[in-house]
Amino acid sequence: MWTAILQKKLCERSKLMSAVKYSKEHEWIKLEGDVATIGITKHATEMLGDIVFAELPEKGSSVEKDGTAGVVESTKAASDVYTPVSGEVVDTNQAIVDDPSKINEDPEGSAWFFKLKMKDQSEIDSLMNKEEYDKFAKETAS
Amino acid sequence: METKKTSLYQLHQESKAKFVEFAGYQMPIQYSEGIVEEHKFTRNHSGIFDVSHMGQLFIYGDENLISDLENIFPLDLKNLKLNHSKYSFLMNKDAGVYDDLIITKIKEGFLIILNAACKENDFKILSQLLNDKYKMVLDEKRSLIALQGPKSAQILNNIINGIVNLNFMTGNWFTFEEKKIYITRSGYTGEDGFEVSISNELAVRFTKELIKKGAKLIGLGARDTLRLEAGLCLYGHELDKDKTPVEANLKWAISKERVLKGNFIGSDVITKQLADGVNKVRVGIKPEGRVIAREKTKIFNQSDLHIGEITSGTFGPSVNGPVAMGYIENEFSKKDTKVFLEIRGKKHAANVCGLPFYKKSYVKGVN
Numbered sequence: 001m002w003t004a005i006l007q008k009k010l011c012e013r014s015k016l017m018s019a020v021k022y023s024k025e026h027e028w029i030k031l032e033g034d035v036a037t038i039g040i041t042k043h044a045t046e047m048l049g050d051i052v053f054a055e056l057p058e059k060g061s062s063v064e065k066d067g068t069a070g071v072v073e074s075t076k077a078a079s080d081v082y083t084p085v086s087g088e089v090v091d092t093n094q095a096i097v098d099d100p101s102k103i104n105e106d107p108e109g110s111a112w113f114f115k116l117k118m119k120d121q122s123e124i125d126s127l128m129n130k131e132e133y134d135k136f137a138k139e140t141a142s
Numbered sequence: 143m144e145t146k147k148t149s150l151y152q153l154h155q156e157s158k159a160k161f162v163e164f165a166g167y168q169m170p171i172q173y174s175e176g177i178v179e180e181h182k183f184t185r186n187h188s189g190i191f192d193v194s195h196m197g198q199l200f201i202y203g204d205e206n207l208i209s210d211l212e213n214i215f216p217l218d219l220k221n222l223k224l225n226h227s228k229y230s231f232l233m234n235k236d237a238g239v240y241d242d243l244i245i246t247k248i249k250e251g252f253l254i255i256l257n258a259a260c261k262e263n264d265f266k267i268l269s270q271l272l273n274d275k276y277k278m279v280l281d282e283k284r285s286l287i288a289l290q291g292p293k294s295a296q297i298l299n300n301i302i303n304g305i306v307n308l309n310f311m312t313g314n315w316f317t318f319e320e321k322k323i324y325i326t327r328s329g330y331t332g333e334d335g336f337e338v339s340i341s342n343e344l345a346v347r348f349t350k351e352l353i354k355k356g357a358k359l360i361g362l363g364a365r366d367t368l369r370l371e372a373g374l375c376l377y378g379h380e381l382d383k384d385k386t387p388v389e390a391n392l393k394w395a396i397s398k399e400r401v402l403k404g405n406f407i408g409s410d411v412i413t414k415q416l417a418d419g420v421n422k423v424r425v426g427i428k429p430e431g432r433v434i435a436r437e438k439t440k441i442f443n444q445s446d447l448h449i450g451e452i453t454s455g456t457f458g459p460s461v462n463g464p465v466a467m468g469y470i471e472n473e474f475s476k477k478d479t480k481v482f483l484e485i486r487g488k489k490h491a492a493n494v495c496g497l498p499f500y501k502k503s504y505v506k507g508v509n
Contacts, residue, residue: 049177050176050179052434053432055486074177075363075366075367075456076177100432104176
C-alpha cells in the first residue's frame with residue numbers, strides 16, 4: 001500500500017517534471033532531471049516566417065532568466081531568443097545553425113536550441129502550461 | 143489617415159496573405175508558402191506581384207513637354223522612341239534623389255512609374271517644375287500588376303497574344319476584355335517579366351487568369367529578396383535625398399550626351415562627381431558566414447576604421463546565403479576588399495563584391 005502511494009507520487013512527480021512549459025516570449029522548456037531543453041514554439045516560427053539564421057549561446061556560458069540567449073533571423077528581421085530560466089549551457093544544437101530551416105520544420109522537437117543545467121528549478125513554476133500558452137498565443141497574435 | 147487598399151486586396155485575403163502597412167497601403171508581405179518558396183517560385187516559374195500602390199503618372203504634351211522634361215531628368219528624351227522606357231531619377235539641385243522611376247514614351251506624352259511612398263510629393267514637385275502647363279494625372283483608377291520569372295512570357299502570351307514580341311524596356315497597348323491595357327517588358331526582380339497597367343475593375347479577373355495559367359501571387363517580402371539579389375536599389379534604403387545617382391553607382395542611367403550639355407536639375411553636381419569621383423559609393427557586400435547584415439550595420443576596414451554602412455541586407459534564397467548592399471568609402475570599394483561588419487557587438491568578416499548577386503536574365507533582341 002505504502003509503496004503503491006510512493007510509486008504513484010513518483011510517477012506524478014516525473015510526469016510533472018517532464019511536462020513542457022511555455023514562456024511569454026514564445027520559448028518552450030522541457031525539464032529532465034536538472035537539465036532543461038529549450039526551443040522556440042511553433043507559434044513563434046509561424047509569426048517569424050522562414051528562419052534563415054540561428055545563433056546559440058556558448059557551451060559552458062551562464063545565462064540568466066529572461067536574458068538573451070540567442071538570435072533567430074527570418075528573411076524579414078532578427079529576433080532575440082530569451083531563456084525562460086537561469087543556468088549553465090551544457091549543450092547546443094549545431095544542426096539548426098547549419099540548417100536553420102529545420103526550425104520551421106520541427107520547432108518543438110528535433111530543432112531544440114540549447115540545454116541548461118538549471119540553477120533554481122522553482123523558476124519553472126511561473127511558466128505557462130500548454131493550455132495557458134495556446135490561449136496566450138491566440139490572444140497576442142496580431 | 144486610413145490605410146488604402148488595392149483592387150486585389152480581397153484576392154490577397156482569400157489567398158491567405160499576411161499584410162503589412164507599406165506607404166499607406168495594406169500590402170501582402172507573404173502568402174502561406176512563405177518568402178523563400180515565393181522567391182524560388184519566381185526564379186523558376188512565374189510570380190504575380192500587386193504593385194498597384196506605385197504611382198502611375200500620365201503627363202500629356204508634345205515637343206514642349208519633351209524639352210521641359212529634359213530640364214528635369216538626365217535623359218535624352220528627344221531620342222526616346224515611342225513605347226520605349228528608361229530608368230531615371232527625380233533629383234534636387236544637389237543631385238540628391240527624390241525618387242527613382244521608370245519613364246515611358248507614349249503617344250500622348252509620358253507614363254512615369256513612381257514609388258508609392260514618393261508619388262504624392264513627386265507630383266507636387268513635377269507640377270511646380272512644369273508650371274502646371276501640362277495635364278498630369280496620377281491615375282488611381284488603374285492597378286499595376288507585375289508578372290516576373292522565366293515562365294511569365296508564355297503564361298501572359300496565352301492571355302494577351304503578342305506580348306512575346308516585346309523587348310526588355312519597351313511596351314505597348316494591348317486589349318483585355320475589350321479594354322486597353324498597357325504592358326511593358328520590365329520589372330524589378332532580375333527576371334524576365336512584365337508590368338501590366340490595367341483598370342481597377344479588370345484587375346481581379348486578369349490576375350485570376352494568370353493564376354489559372356499557373357502563375358502564383360508573391361508578396362513584398364520576396365520582392366525585396368529578389369531585387370536585392372539582382373542588385374537593384376530600393377528607395378529609402380540605397381537611394382534618398384542625401385545620395386546621388388553617381389554615388390549609387392547608377393552612372394549607366396545618366397545620358398552622356400545630356401551630361402555634356404548640362405542643364406538638368408542636379409547637372410552641376412553630377413558633372414563634377416563624374417569628373418572627380420565620389421567619396422562614398424554603393425557596393426555589394428557578401429558576409430563570409432551565414433550571419434545577416436541588416437540596414438544600418440556598420441562596416442569597418444582591417445584597421446578597424448569605420449568606412450561605411452549597410453543599406454539593405456537579407457538572406458538570398460537563390461544565392462543560398464546572406465547578401466547585402468551598402469555605401470563604403472571609395473578607396474575600399476574595390477571588389478574582393480575584405481571588410482568587417484559589426485553585428486550584435488561582434489565583428490564578422492565580409493567581402494566587397496560586384497553586383498548583381500544573381501545574374502539577370504532580361505530578354506533583348508526579340509525583333
